[in-house]
């Protein structure tokens with residue numbers, strides 16, 4: 001049995017708790033925290049009661065109990081850090097993750113901020129303390145990219161990667177092409193359906209995809225790249241006319257994140273692709289092509305976001321750590 005603490009009880013945190021409560025996975029939740037409250041029970045929290053309380057009161061526990069207090073004082077083996085992403089400072093997640101690793105607790109996160117900004121430091125801290133830091137859910141939601149790289153493709157040299165890593169942009173481009181909508185109309189529709197945030201600047205300017213590209217590049221090549229190393233162009237200036245022109249040639253446009261070390265290339269930009277290209281996925285789907293020396297090209301396609309989809313990646317990481325580290329699991 002692995003004991004987890006969850007920090008962040010939003011869409012992803014609640015998704016993880018719900019699955020842990022419904023499936024017999026050998027996982028018990030001994031602590032939770034949100035922005036204003038926290039709760040600890042070394043014997044395991046009552047998950048339906050916890051989720052009902054969060055829904056009713058907006059709080060998962062007792063007022064005034066901070067996430068850091070929970071991380072530093074609760075009994076658990078692994079921290080699930082699912083607080084909001086801050087791409088500029090990485091906080092409060094960097095502080096949370098540091099505190100857990102310093103206590104020799106494993107960490108699983110879906111939070112891009114700390115992994116894009118402080119990966120090397122946090123990875124070193126994890127190693128020094130003999131624990132794992134895993135972050136499958138930070139890139140492309142439910143698609144098991146990190147696991148594929150580490151296991152299925154072990155021994156392969158990764159020569160390049162190309163990906164559709166932002167579901168909001170992909171939805172907008174799909175709708176512009178299918179219905180002849182303008183960028184503004186498609187963005188409005190994406191907002192109404194909950195696929196785009198009220199402030200979707202990070203998505204439509206390609207920054208979210210660039211952050212994910214940085215995470216992938218550092219994971220694969222360990223080349224210490226930063227967001228400022230990515231040449232980034234979003235989709236916000238694309239016209240309905242450009243989509244129509246591409247359509248007339250049997251093509252369409254997708255926001256592609258690409259990393260090709262042999263060309264020193266790290267870029268996010270709208271690209272014209274033939275409609276039959278494997279990266280031309282529809283709606284909010286994500287896709288990633290890895291170019292490798294032995295397996296050649298492999299394309300993974302799946303859901304890039306969603307409560308249960310992100311929980312799938314997080315639970316995969318927890319169970320991997322549980323089977324490889326935790327005694328008696």
Ligand SMILES: NC(=O)c1ccc[n+]([C@@H]2O[C@H](COP(=O)([O-])OP(=O)(O)OC[C@H]3O[C@@H](n4cnc5c(N)ncnc54)[C@H](OP(=O)(O)O)[C@@H]3O)[C@@H](O)[C@H]2O)c1
Pocket residue numbers: 007008009010011012013033034035036058067082083084085092110111112137138141304305306307310
């Ligand atoms: N949603 C997805 O599909 C998805 C997919 C992949 C990755 N992610 C990433 O996963 C993380 C969580 O996403 P989400 O959609 O669950 O976000 P969310 O719905 O906005 O929930 C965030 C949660 O974090 C809590 N929180 C805020 N500040 C905190 C603090 N200082 N200490 C402790 N908890 C704090 C919030 O508390 P309150 O409840 O009190 O407001 C809330 O419970 C983000 O980093 C996101 O980028 C999300």
